[in-house]
Amino acid sequence: MREITYAQASLEAFAEEMRRDPKVFHMSTDAPQPLVKEFGPTRVRATPIAESALTGMAIGAAGSGYRPIVDWRMVTFCFVAMDQIVNQAAKIHYMFGGQAKFPILYRASVGGGTRLAAQHSQSPYSMFMNLAGLKMILPSTPYDLKGLLKSAIRDDNPVIAFEATRLFGTKGMVPEEDYTLPLGKADIKREGKDITIVALAWAVHESLAAAEALAAEGISVEVIDPRTLVPMDVATIRASVRKTGRLLVADEAGPTCGAAAEISALATEDPATFACLRGPVKRLCGLQVPIPYSPGMEDFVFPDRQKIAAAVRELVRPKS
Amino acid sequence: MQPSPERQREMLRQMQTIRRFEERASDDYHGGAIYGVVHCYIGEEAVAVGVCSTLNRDDQIISTHRGHGHCIAKGADLNRMMAELYGRETGYCKGKGGSMHIADFGIGMLGANGIVAGGIAIVTGAGLAAQLDGKGRVAVSFFGDGASNAGPFHESLNIAAAWKLPVIFVCENNLYAAQTSAAETHAQEDIAARAHGYGIPGVIVDGNDVLAVHGAAAKAVARARAGEGPTLIECKTYRWRRHTERVNQPDFRPEHEIEVWLKKDPIARLVAHLKSQQGQLTDAEWQEMDRQVLRGIEEAVGFAKSSPFPKPEAALEDVFAS
Numbered sequence: 001m002r003e004i005t006y007a008q009a010s011l012e013a014f015a016e017e018m019r020r021d022p023k024v025f026h027m028s029t030d031a032p033q034p035l036v037k038e039f040g041p042t043r044v045r046a047t048p049i050a051e052s053a054l055t056g057m058a059i060g061a062a063g064s065g066y067r068p069i070v071d072w073r074m075v076t077f078c079f080v081a082m083d084q085i086v087n088q089a090a091k092i093h094y095m096f097g098g099q100a101k102f103p104i105l106y107r108a109s110v111g112g113g114t115r116l117a118a119q120h121s122q123s124p125y126s127m128f129m130n131l132a133g134l135k136m137i138l139p140s141t142p143y144d145l146k147g148l149l150k151s152a153i154r155d156d157n158p159v160i161a162f163e164a165t166r167l168f169g170t171k172g173m174v175p176e177e178d179y180t181l182p183l184g185k186a187d188i189k190r191e192g193k194d195i196t197i198v199a200l201a202w203a204v205h206e207s208l209a210a211a212e213a214l215a216a217e218g219i220s221v222e223v224i225d226p227r228t229l230v231p232m233d234v235a236t237i238r239a240s241v242r243k244t245g246r247l248l249v250a251d252e253a254g255p256t257c258g259a260a261a262e263i264s265a266l267a268t269e270d271p272a273t274f275a276c277l278r279g280p281v282k283r284l285c286g287l288q289v290p291i292p293y294s295p296g297m298e299d300f301v302f303p304d305r306q307k308i309a310a311a312v313r314e315l316v317r318p319k320s
Numbered sequence: 321m322q323p324s325p326e327r328q329r330e331m332l333r334q335m336q337t338i339r340r341f342e343e344r345a346s347d348d349y350h351g352g353a354i355y356g357v358v359h360c361y362i363g364e365e366a367v368a369v370g371v372c373s374t375l376n377r378d379d380q381i382i383s384t385h386r387g388h389g390h391c392i393a394k395g396a397d398l399n400r401m402m403a404e405l406y407g408r409e410t411g412y413c414k415g416k417g418g419s420m421h422i423a424d425f426g427i428g429m430l431g432a433n434g435i436v437a438g439g440i441a442i443v444t445g446a447g448l449a450a451q452l453d454g455k456g457r458v459a460v461s462f463f464g465d466g467a468s469n470a471g472p473f474h475e476s477l478n479i480a481a482a483w484k485l486p487v488i489f490v491c492e493n494n495l496y497a498a499q500t501s502a503a504e505t506h507a508q509e510d511i512a513a514r515a516h517g518y519g520i521p522g523v524i525v526d527g528n529d530v531l532a533v534h535g536a537a538a539k540a541v542a543r544a545r546a547g548e549g550p551t552l553i554e555c556k557t558y559r560w561r562r563h564t565e566r567v568n569q570p571d572f573r574p575e576h577e578i579e580v581w582l583k584k585d586p587i588a589r590l591v592a593h594l595k596s597q598q599g600q601l602t603d604a605e606w607q608e609m610d611r612q613v614l615r616g617i618e619e620a621v622g623f624a625k626s627s628p629f630p631k632p633e634a635a636l637e638d639v640f641a642s
Binding site for chain 2: 059061
């Protein structure tokens with residue numbers, strides 16, 4: 001084990017998988033230089049700024065036996081490729097009766113906190129969750145990111161890796177040897193008995209900080225990170241809620257039709273889980289606005305550790 | 321070089337197969353046995369057949385919403401095609417695709433596509449795979465004049481040109497994007513002229529002359545196989561029928577224009593050419609060929625009708641590859 005950053009974790013994952021499988025190649029505008037240096041410009045291709053073409057070309061290359069990685073960079077830039085994502089990548093395996101496999105990794109940074117204003121601070125993963133046919137990961141630590149990226153590259157389906165921009169510089173312990181983490185398996189980041197927080201990406205770290213503060217107040221918080229959005233590890237989430245009887249979902253994306261709404265519904269529509277609930281379920285999300293630039297306004301929009309702790313107190317010790 | 325007489329007769333058989341297949345598909349669509357929508361390629365058969373006659377089995381093509389012709393020209397099985405239109409389990413897509421989504425990856429047919437310009441980037445990616453494989457394979461994108469105005473056309477031509485990908489872009493300019501005339505939506509009549517902007521050859525060919533299409537495609541394929549990059553071929557052609565077979569589908573095309581193009585029938589043209597060459601095709605041989613084609617269509621319909629519908633629960637299968 002050694003400590004590396006979230007950004008280093010993804011580069012390591014790509015390099016290791018490219019060494020392992022000659023069919024893996026990488027396309028992005030501005031090719032990542034460490035990869036170009038090791039694998040050359042044929043496998044690590046610098047492309048025109050043409051996300052629609054890149055997204056579609058990955059489908060054709062995947063259907064011809066390759067395992068392309070397409071880095072859209074910011075999720076913002078993939079919106080010009082929505083036809084290729086929604087109408088083609090998500091449906092092509094199903095629509096043609098499963099006759100070919102399309103192993104593709106699309107990669108996009110998401111989330112705010114870096115003062116980049118409305119277009120470059122979005123967390124639109126639920127738009128993609130709503131489609132059938134795409135898997136997606138949203139890891140919160142270097143260890144999870146690397147292990148899940150390696151699984152995503154080896155998976156025979158299109159997978160979108162959403163990576164939180166504001167976590168790029170965060171560090172964590174990562175093994176030096178080869179390892180993978182399964183898609184669709186949540187991680188219990190902290191065990192507790194009074195309330196379950198299901199948190200996504202940056203909100204995992206804020207929830208853990210809140211849990212630490214709340215422990216001093218005698219509130220025991222369990223923090224679950226789904227890590228994978230599709231497929232969602234419903235079983236782990238429900239088991240935790242059955243144990244604690246309370247659920248808070250923390251996500252910096254807006255609440256409307258969001259991942260938090262989906263997680264709440266998945267937990268509560270299960271009769272056995274519903275029967276264990278001791279109070280209402282709460283979503284603590286980013287506010288439903290485009291993300292503003294000025295620091296005071298931007299911070300106001302997101303659910304940080306103070307807001308999470310306050311929400312937990314309200315749920316655990318409601319004023320009656 | 322012209323294809324051999326034997327090869328030309330095979331091209332004729334394929335063109336007639338496309339036409340007879342679609343006549344039957346249209347009839348059965350109106351009869352209620354085929355669902356959704358059917359787009360007929362009749363009148364444009366020379367494009368698919370002329371181009372595909374220059375390809376190998378492992379070369380790849382991608383098609384459009386008007387895709388039956390490309391499937392047949394690339395060698396697809398009529399039984400499985402018709403079964404797909406009938407929504408049966410034995411269809412190419414197990415009944416999940418229908419007329420607009422027939423694919424056969426085994427013969428390099430990467431699929432019909434319900435989105436105009438939706439396939440161009442995908443097949444350009446197949447071209448990249450072919451280049452990476454380095455075995456001389458090529459990829460062909462079929463699309464219409466409508467798609468030539470969409471972003472993926474321009475993005476893909478640029479990348480294919482910049483990277484010298486072995487891709488042949490075949491524009492079937494049938495003068496209409498759905499119901500809208502190309503004259504209203506293109507500042508310049510010739511789509512092939514756009515190739516100049518990407519630094520690749522742009523060729524205009526009579527899309528109703530299968531031998532001319534074959535010649536242009538053979539040249540582009542040879543160039544692609546030699547690693548010299550893509551070509552844009554514009555085939556001037558015309559669809560005989562409305563945009564779709566839907567009842568009440570409007571058609572604003574002038575009668576006299578349709579009449580002019582009906583006289584340029586690509587099949588009649590090849591028949592006349594073969595008959596004019598000593599001993600290459602007699603009336604009796606042509607009639608027999610048509611009878612055989614019709615028998616093949618009849619068999620396909622029989623196969624489709626005798627095939628089971630998929631179980632409703634099969635809707636849950638194939639969302640993800642396992």
